[in-house]
Amino acid sequence: xxxxxxxxxxxxxxxxxxxxxxxxxxxxxxxxxxxxxxxxxxxxxxxxxxxxxxxxxxxxxxxxxxxxxxxxxxxxxxxxxxxxxxxxxxxxxxxxxxxxxx
Amino acid sequence: xxxxxxxxxxxxxxxxxxxxxxxxxxxxxxxxxxxxxxxxxxxxxxxxxxxxxxxxxxxxxxxxxxxxxxxxxxxxxxxxxxxxxxxxxxxxxxxxxxxxxx
DNA sequence: TTTCTTGTTAGACCTTCATCAAACAAGCCG
DNA sequence: CGGCTTGTTTGATGAAGGTCTAACAAGAAA
Numbered sequence: 001x002x003x004x005x006x007x008x009x010x011x012x013x014x015x016x017x018x019x020x021x022x023x024x025x026x027x028x029x030x031x032x033x034x035x036x037x038x039x040x041x042x043x044x045x046x047x048x049x050x051x052x053x054x055x056x057x058x059x060x061x062x063x064x065x066x067x068x069x070x071x072x073x074x075x076x077x078x079x080x081x082x083x084x085x086x087x088x089x090x091x092x093x094x095x096x097x098x099x100x101x102x
Numbered sequence: 103x104x105x106x107x108x109x110x111x112x113x114x115x116x117x118x119x120x121x122x123x124x125x126x127x128x129x130x131x132x133x134x135x136x137x138x139x140x141x142x143x144x145x146x147x148x149x150x151x152x153x154x155x156x157x158x159x160x161x162x163x164x165x166x167x168x169x170x171x172x173x174x175x176x177x178x179x180x181x182x183x184x185x186x187x188x189x190x191x192x193x194x195x196x197x198x199x200x201x202x203x204x
Numbered sequence: 205t206t207t208c209t210t211g212t213t214a215g216a217c218c219t220t221c222a223t224c225a226a227a228c229a230a231g232c233c234g
Numbered sequence: 235c236g237g238c239t240t241g242t243t244t245g246a247t248g249a250a251g252g253t254c255t256a257a258c259a260a261g262a263a264a
Contacts, residue, residue: 014202022121075231075240092194100116177210
């Protein structure tokens with residue numbers, strides 16, 4: 001498993017960020033990451049309702065929207081939010097997601 | 103043309119608001135409304151790049167997401183942002199849209 | 205009334221995208 | 235080495251939704 005590149009947040013358009021968050025599965029992923037306060041989770045931790053292939057797809061969308069970063073550890077991919085950077089680029093957006101505990 | 107109902111903002115999920123704003127045409131509509139500082143525009147004012155049927159569709163999506171309100175005046179439909187209410191429900195969201203003058 | 209203007213709706217078309225199974229890649233562990 | 239774990243990728247499928255034309259609705263204007 002190779003490491004993935006993730007974008008500079010100043011290159012991420014608002015529409016991309018909004019679109020990334022406008023999906024129930026991705027919203028659920030982000031919320032899970034928010035509840036553990038900036039900690040790391042593996043893809044497997046998100047596979048409650050959909051297949052690992054689907055999760056892998058959504059993780060990619062979130063990564064390309066600048067929301068998350070990943071670190072490879074053995075066969076696992078440790079995923080965490082880019083909290084400070086994302087908040088600096090899109091102030092208040094994550095707070096809206098956190099507020100509604102759906 | 104009959105008047106449309108628009109939702110109570112407390113009943114609008116975050117995902118609905120994000121999805122409404124995650125489209126280039128709708129983003130452009132909202133930005134036009136933002137530039138005139140809470141004023142009113144007709145559907146025709148948005149028909150630069152797409153047909154009036156398409157605009158009507160997008161206006162409906164925005165209305166059902168609680169972003170806009172409409173007032174009938176003759177054959178025209180005066181559209182304006184629900185600035186205060188939307189800001190109260192989703193603090194900072196419209197500011198993100200306004201910030202990026204795309 | 206007839207015509208024009210403005211917007212909505214129905215229907216069709218097509219792109220995007222969410223989803224899955226299956227195959228693959230790559231690191232761990234016996 | 236061979237099997238196990240974890241993710242990724244590919245290809246197919248189906249649903250959602252953006253777009254248009256054409257038909258319609260309703261007020262304005264002549």
